[in-house]
Amino acid sequence: MKRALTPGTFDPITSGHIEIISRASRIFDEVIVAVAASPKKQPLFSLDERVALAREALKGMPNVRVEPFCGLLVDFAREMDAHVAVKGLRAITDFEYEFQQTALNYQLDPHLETIFIMSSPEYMYLSSSVVREIASFKGDVAQFVPSCVNDALKAKFA
Ligand code: PNS
Numbered sequence: 008m009k010r011a012l013t014p015g016t017f018d019p020i021t022s023g024h025i026e027i028i029s030r031a032s033r034i035f036d037e038v039i040v041a042v043a044a045s046p047k048k049q050p051l052f053s054l055d056e057r058v059a060l061a062r063e064a065l066k067g068m069p070n071v072r073v074e075p076f077c078g079l080l081v082d083f084a085r086e087m088d089a090h091v092a093v094k095g096l097r098a099i100t101d102f103e104y105e106f107q108q109t110a111l112n113y114q115l116d117p118h119l120e121t122i123f124i125m126s127s128p129e130y131m132y133l134s135s136s137v138v139r140e141i142a143s144f145k146g147d148v149a150q151f152v153p154s155c156v157n158d159a160l161k162a163k164f165a
Contacts, residue, residue, distance in 0.1 A: 008037060009034075009035045009037075009091070010038075010039065010087065010090075011031055011037075011038050011091040012038075012040075012041045012080070012083070012087065012089045012091070012092045012093070013027065013031055013038055013040050013041065013093045014076075014083075014092055014094070015040075015041070015094075016043050016045040016057070016135070017040070017042050017061050018048065018050040018051055018139070019057060019156045019160065020061045021130075021134070021152050021156070022130060022133065022150075023097070023126055023130035023151075024135075025065065026127060026130055027093065027126065029068065030124050031124065032068050032070050032071050034093075035091070036070060037070050037072070038068075038071045039071075039072055040061055040071060040074070041075075041084075041087075042054065043077075043080070044075065051139055051163060052159070056159070058073055058075050060155055060156050060159055061073040063155040064155060074087070080112060081116035084116070084119045085118075085119075090119060090120060091119070091121075092112070092119060092120070093123075094108075094109075094121060094123050094124075095125075097126045097130070097131050097133075097134075098131055108121075109121040138151050139160075142160035145164065
């Protein structure tokens with residue numbers, strides 16, 4: 008069984024994330040969406056909220072499950088018996104950060120391979136942070152996120 012992780016903070020999950028997860032789910036037998044606690048990023052949504060929103064958004068994908076994790080990605084991957092991490096790559100600006108993460112993770116555990124899926128042009132400039140910013144000013148983010156996230160953002164910024 009080929010199992011992959013798609014790690015991220017998912018604060019909140021967007022249509023761009025969902026596209027990458029969906030494409031990964033067609034390549035691997037099982038995909039675990041690994042929602043990082045990421046306390047240093049001071050997320051808008053709690054870890055439980057981010058997990059619940061991701062589960063709701065992905066409930067139509069039978070070989071995808073969502074799990075929270077604290078600590079190092081390489082440790083969580085070992086715990087889950089996953090040897091591949093799949094990341095989405097958007098504009099070229101993502102590259103340096105992802106390059107660093109991949110190199111460090113490889114040094115920490117060479118058994119964890121990181122591979123990248125290029126975002127489709129539609130989602131190339133979409134990120135959780137721009138979604139949060141637009142929503143914070145009461146802008147319409149319905150085209151960028153699943154409806155459960157849209158509702159959660161409206162409630163957060165009401
Ligand atoms: O969606 P993000 O915030 O870009 O995802 C980053 C994430 C969560 C994948 C990354 O910060 C991570 O793997 N965090 C877990 C802690 C860890 O393993 N850090 C060392 C990576 S070099």
